[in-house]
Amino acid sequence: MEWTIKLEARTGWGEVHTHEIAVVTRRPVGLTADEVGMSLGEAKGLLAEIQRCIVSSQIDEQVMCARVCADCMGLREIRDHRTRTIQTLFGTVVVDAPRLKLCVCVDTKGFKDISISPLSELLPDRCTPELRRTQSELGARHSFREAARLLATFLPCSPQNQSSVRNRLHRTSEELEVADCRSKAKPVSASGAGEIVVFIDGAHIRAVPGHQSRHLDVTVGKVEARGRPPRRFGLAPKGAERPLSNVRAALVEQGWQPGRPVTVISDGEPALPNLVQTAINEPVIHILDWFHISMRIRHIEQSMAGLYAMKPANTAPLDYFAWSIDRLRHVLWNGYHEEAWQSLWDLQNVAGGIPQLNGVRFERPVQGFLRLCAELRGYIRNNEDAIVCYHQRYHDKRPVSTSRAEGCVDEIANARMAKKQRMRWSPRGAHHVAQVRAATLDGRLMPLGVQLAA
Ligand SMILES: [Zn+2]
Structure with missing residues (x-):
């Protein structure tokens, strides 16, 4: 079978031109899967050819209109013919882009070499x-x-x-x-x-x-x-x-x-x-x-869970931590940065005693715990003006x-x-x-x- 694809163009003044764009042929017998429908290559070729026809006739028409002087309706003379390349999504098109002389009715004030280029005004980037x-x-x-x-x-x-x-x-x-x-x-x-x-x-x-x-x-x-x-x-x-x-x-x-x-x-x-x-x-x-504050509290909790996992003999300080960290989150959520700062200070004091109560193997993990507390304390101190009552904002459905x-x-x-x-x-x-x-x-x-x- 054979398909002929034609493009019919009708100009603004009624002329009709027909261009044959492409012919697609397929054999009737022995058709392979790859031959069903149009291929990407054929489609690309088709698009490029349609675009070429449309763009070149469009530019011709545009130049024709630009030649008419709006003041005296006379036709401007063509100064010279040149070609221009226009890049489009559907292919690169080379078009005629003549430069036009100024109309005789325009006072050029003695300058002779003035010309206009309708295409450059339309597509200065040529794309x-x-x-x-x-x-x-x-x-x-x-x-x-x-x-x-x-x-x-x-x-x-x-x-x-x-x-x-x-x-x-x-x-x-x-x-x-x-x-x-x-x-x-x-x-x-x-x-x-x-x-x-x-x-x-x-x-x-x-x-x-x-x-x-x-x-x-x-x-x-x-x-x-x-x-x-x-x-x-x-x-x-x-x-x-x-x-x-x-x-x-x-x-x-x-x-x-x-x-x-x-x-x-x-x-x-x-x-x-x-x-x-x-x-x-x-x-x-x-x-x-709030997300950054809450992540830092989470890290302290994880560090505490690590200390629990080491099964200390005396768990009193850790039991205090669990309560204290919950309170820390609560006071920060309500914007009480001073209390939060104090409660971290207390946490550090209590944690400092853990190695004495439970042995030297706790020294290193406790150091890590102390470091996280100190970092959060510094973070709160540096940003205390920006810690607000998150609870209230959350309640008002405002972002925190x-x-x-x-x-x-x-x-x-x-x-x-x-x-x-x-x-x-x-x-x-x-x-x-x-x-x-x-x-x-x-x-x-x-x-x-x-x-x-x-
Ligand atoms: Zn004129």
């Missing part, structure tokens, strides 16, 4: 925005090499290589940066008011050789406001041209405006809430992440933990840039990927309905 967005989105999800390979496998948009994916992603990131700088706070409706919560955290990635340190910091975050889907942001502070506008834009998009309260939940690294505070130029409420932002670190930084990926990053390169990845995960990059499946 369709959709191709660039797709390359950027894939490059944010996979390595540049893998992204190029995926594109070339399924689409006729060759030649694809990792540097073209990287360059396009960088270009997209620069565009996002420009858009962030332009974002302005808008008044919010009464229903949109209330607390805006910023979950913020950091990740370390490997730096390129020659960078001043071996690792680079990537800051990632998620901004949540009631009634809106979360807005993520990712940046490498050393590679971002304007890290503050990056953070500020995320807040503005979630309805922040001067005077609206912002709560920052972080693990206690002071640079993180400071970044948000500087970005909006207003004080923020900083809350120490960055566990959601931890997911954000994995999503934005670790999955693409983690140390185990063996990739090394320049500050600018890391910044571009973090930024485009955050946009990709939010679905901000692709128009609605065509987002790539996660």
Whole structure:
């Protein structure tokens, strides 16, 4: 059997042209499984040919329209003929792109060599925005090499290589940066008011050789406001041209405006809430992440369980621990940092006596236990202003933990840039990927309905 695929084009002024695109043939007898339906190669060829026909007639029509002078309706002269290559998702197309002289009715003020190029105005990058967005989105999800390979496998948009994916992603990131700088706070409706919560955290990635340190910091975050889907942001502070506008834009998009309260939940690294505070130029409420406190208490409990397992003769101190650690969790959950600090101090005093009561074999494990208590005590002291009544917040259904932002670190930084990926990053390169990845995960990059499946 034989199928002929034809494309019928009708111009704006009614002319009809028919192009034969392809002929697919299959033998009637002796059909093999591979010959059922169209093959990937045939489909790619078909798409490329359809795209070539559509793009070249589209550009012809566009140039034709551009030749008409809007002022006197006269036809502009063609200055010279040249060809231009346009990269699209469905193939690279070479088109005629003549340069036009200015119309005779225009006063050129003595300049003779002025000409216009309709195509350059339409596609200054010589690539369709959709191709660039797709390359950027894939490059944010996979390595540049893998992204190029995926594109070339399924689409006729060759030649694809990792540097073209990287360059396009960088270009997209620069565009996002420009858009962030332009974002302005808008008044919010009464229903949109209330607390805006910023979950913020950091990740370390490997730096390129020659960078001043071996690792680079990537800051990632998620901004949540009631009634809106979360807005993520990712940046490498050393590679971002304007890290503050990056953070500020995320807040503005979630309805922040001067005077609206912002709560920052972080693990206690002071640079993180400071970044948000500087970005909006207003004080923020900083809350120490409950998840990080609770993990530290958990470690102390595990260390205590280890001491129990050694079957001490005198268990009195350990029985006191079990009660005391429960109380510690309770007082911290209610925001009483002073009591928590005191109760850790008591725990350390009691633990110090265990080797005397139960023998020297307890010395080393008790040292470990003491160290964990001392670390938590320091952590509480350093962050006492950020320890709040978690119980009340929890009761009010307000977030108390960055566990959601931890997911954000994995999503934005670790999955693409983690140390185990063996990739090394320049500050600018890391910044571009973090930024485009955050946009990709939010679905901000692709128009609605065509987002790539996660
Ligand atoms: Zn004119």
